[in-house]
Amino acid sequence: MTTSSSLPSPHARKPRAGREIAARVALLLGAAGLLGAIASGLGARLGLWHFRTGFVILTWSAYGGIAAALISLAVLAWLRGSRPLRTSAMALAGLVLAFASFAYPLYLRHLGQSLPRIHDITTDFENPPAFVAVVPLRVGAENPVAYGGAATAKLQEEGYPGIATLHLAAPPAEVFKAALLLVTDDGWQVAAAVPAEGRIEATATTFWYGFKDDVVIRIAADGERTKIDMRSESRVGRSDLGVNARRVAAFLAALRGRVAGS
Numbered sequence: 001m002t003t004s005s006s007l008p009s010p011h012a013r014k015p016r017a018g019r020e021i022a023a024r025v026a027l028l029l030g031a032a033g034l035l036g037a038i039a040s041g042l043g044a045r046l047g048l049w050h051f052r053t054g055f056v057i058l059t060w061s062a063y064g065g066i067a068a069a070l071i072s073l074a075v076l077a078w079l080r081g082s083r084p085l086r087t088s089a090m091a092l093a094g095l096v097l098a099f100a101s102f103a104y105p106l107y108l109r110h111l112g113q114s115l116p117r118i119h120d121i122t123t124d125f126e127n128p129p130a131f132v133a134v135v136p137l138r139v140g141a142e143n144p145v146a147y148g149g150a151a152t153a154k155l156q157e158e159g160y161p162g163i164a165t166l167h168l169a170a171p172p173a174e175v176f177k178a179a180l181l182l183v184t185d186d187g188w189q190v191a192a193a194v195p196a197e198g199r200i201e202a203t204a205t206t207f208w209y210g211f212k213d214d215v216v217i218r219i220a221a222d223g224e225r226t227k228i229d230m231r232s233e234s235r236v237g238r239s240d241l242g243v244n245a246r247r248v249a250a251f252l253a254a255l256r257g258r259v260a261g262s
Contacts, residue, residue, distance in 0.1 A: 023075045023090035029068035030097030036061030037101050045210030051236070054209060058105050065101030068094050111241040116159035118152050119143055119234040121244040123165045123252075125153040129218040129231045133192035133201045138214065141235035160245040166228040166252045170259050172198055175226045176219050178258045182251065188215065204232075204247065211236065213244060215251075228255065 036057050044054035072095035079088060120143070122128040128147045131138075138145055156163065168175055173195065180193050180200055188202035191214075198219035205212050211234060218229045230252060232244040 019075055019078050020084075020087045020090070022071055022078075023087045023094065026068045026071035026075060026094030027090045027097070028094075029064050029071065030094040030101060033061045033064035033068060033101030034097050036064065037104060041208040045208070047210075051209050051211070058108075062102040062105035065098040068098035069102070072098060108241060112239055115239065115242045116155035117239040118148070118155045118159075119237055119240040119244065120148055120152055120231070121156060121160065121163060121233070121240075121248050122147065122229070122231040123163055123248065124218075124229045124231075125150075125156075129199075129216040129229050131201065131214060131216050131231075131233075132199070134203060134214045134216070137191065137203065138235055142237070143233065143235055145233075147231075156245075160242075160249075163245060163248055166230075166256060167222060167225050168228065168256065168259050169225050172219050172221050172226045175228060175255070175259055176200070179217055179219060179228070179255055182254055182258060183215075183217070186251070206243065211243075213240070213247070215247070217251075228252065 040054040040057035040061065043049050043057070044051040049057075072091045075087065075091040076095075079091075131145050135145055176195050176198060180190075183190060183200060183202050186204070188204045190200070190202045192199065192201040194200075200215075200217040200219075202215050203212050204215055213232055213234045215230065215232045220227055230248050232247050234240045234244060
């Protein structure tokens, strides 16, 4: 027979209810923050809103995630070893979702503060490969097609010292063919491929937010070898968060491997 003394008192039930409500709030905030972070980029890519609107959504999603993390930690501390399974599970789930929602914005913030604020990367500072075919496509773009000059070159040298002209022991025609195949394999939209000039132009679209960056590759004979220069420039944004430098470095490394293995 159950006695009244074995039942939780109203005073005991209230803290439990409060902890469960707080855990639910943390879980909902964490889920909303993660969904907002995902939607911020997808919406921009699908053209539902401007990318800057997406950044605002991402910022508020991070705030929601931080709030969810704080509430989850408070609930877990509040349980003090009693840890009712359902309440603990909700608090832990909220903490995981919270971390997922603010980790990416914090990573982007770190990149923005640690990398040079440039959006144009080239392997040749003295004579950067020139855009031709993509120039009409950049009408209305925030960033000009002209190279930024010595100031941009200095920032690139400081932030990405490994970006340099690639030399390969293969004829230009072979390198051109390999480079064009690599461009199409990467899913870039080819704007021009002119073997006589050794020039390939294309546009790469980032998966997140759908940013468009234009690329030009210049291939020329250099004695018995072939030299390859490349340039990658974002159409919008003062800082590219290292995207163009990573693209150039990855492409040239892949091209080296493809030509060497052919």
